[in-house]
Amino acid sequence: xxxxxxxxxxxxxxxxxxxxxxxxxxxxxxxxxxxxxxxxxxxxxxxxxxxxxxxxxxxxxxxxxxxxxxxxxxxxxxxxxxxxxxxxxxxxxxxxxxxxxxxxxxxxxxxxxxxxxxxxxxxxxxxxxxxxxx
Numbered sequence: 001x002x003x004x005x006x007x008x009x010x011x012x013x014x015x016x017x018x019x020x021x022x023x024x025x026x027x028x029x030x031x032x033x034x035x036x037x038x039x040x041x042x043x044x045x046x047x048x049x050x051x052x053x054x055x056x057x058x059x060x061x062x063x064x065x066x067x068x069x070x071x072x073x074x075x076x077x078x079x080x081x082x083x084x085x086x087x088x089x090x091x092x093x094x095x096x097x098x099x100x101x102x103x104x105x106x107x108x109x110x111x112x113x114x115x116x117x118x119x120x121x122x123x124x125x126x127x128x129x130x131x132x133x134x
Contacts, residue, residue: 004072007097011069011076019064027052031101038107060084074098088112 010029017025030048037044045051063083070077078093089109096104114134115123125131 003100006100007071007076008069010100011078011095015064015066015069015078015080018062021062023052023056026055029095029102030105031098031103034102034104036105036107038109040109058084061086071095082109 014026014029017023017028027048030051032048033046034048034051035044035046036051045054061084065081065083066078067081068079074097076095076097078091078095080091080093081088082091083089089111091110092108094106094108095102112132114132116134120131123131
């Protein structure tokens, strides 16, 4: 099987497992010594067991909507909305692979914001979306 097809399938399963709360399947994609970085808070989590524990202990109800996955070879990016207790947070996950597993993930988070009035004439809505107003 083509390595990119295999990696894409693993990513699809990772996000499906995240949505259904299957912690074991969600973290099967990570190498035992993987690193997860959250640049906005400065946190680093080392090892699949630690990554799984910090996500598994999250107190909020979480839901995952994947908007796009792109990549090839050892570098893949997922654009998602993670909804925590009903509040959407936009997320970009950058995953670096080696030997079929994630060895390093950097995940960025951003809150939604409204578009200012001055940009109204320049913008069009993204497919399937409405423009949020400030």
